[in-house]
Amino acid sequence: MSDIQTRLATLRRPRLLLSAARFGLVDYDRDAALSRIVGAHAPVDGQTYLDTLLVLEDRLNEQRKAREASYSFARHVEVLVALLGERACASEAATG
Secondary structure, X not given: OHHHHHXXXXXXXXXXXXXHHHHHHOOOOHHHHHHHHOOOOOOOOOOOOHHHHXXXXXXXXXXXXXXXXXXXXXXXXXXXXXXXXHHHHHHHHHHO
């Protein structure tokens, strides 16, 4: 888990991308987002999808940097919102 937290802490993305993700975090619906992105419902046992989301986000960032035609800014923001939301859920579970 600490490796994931380190990777999240060192994540460097364009300001506009992160601002959009933080703005979307207000309306984060865990069940809807995870079923859309990962194809699974939010776990009831506290299991997180941080690693899966990090891999997806990394792939999207590579597409962005390579200026691939298949890159979707909206999809990238959606994955970042889920990543930030899941990090918050994991932090809450660890502290309380």
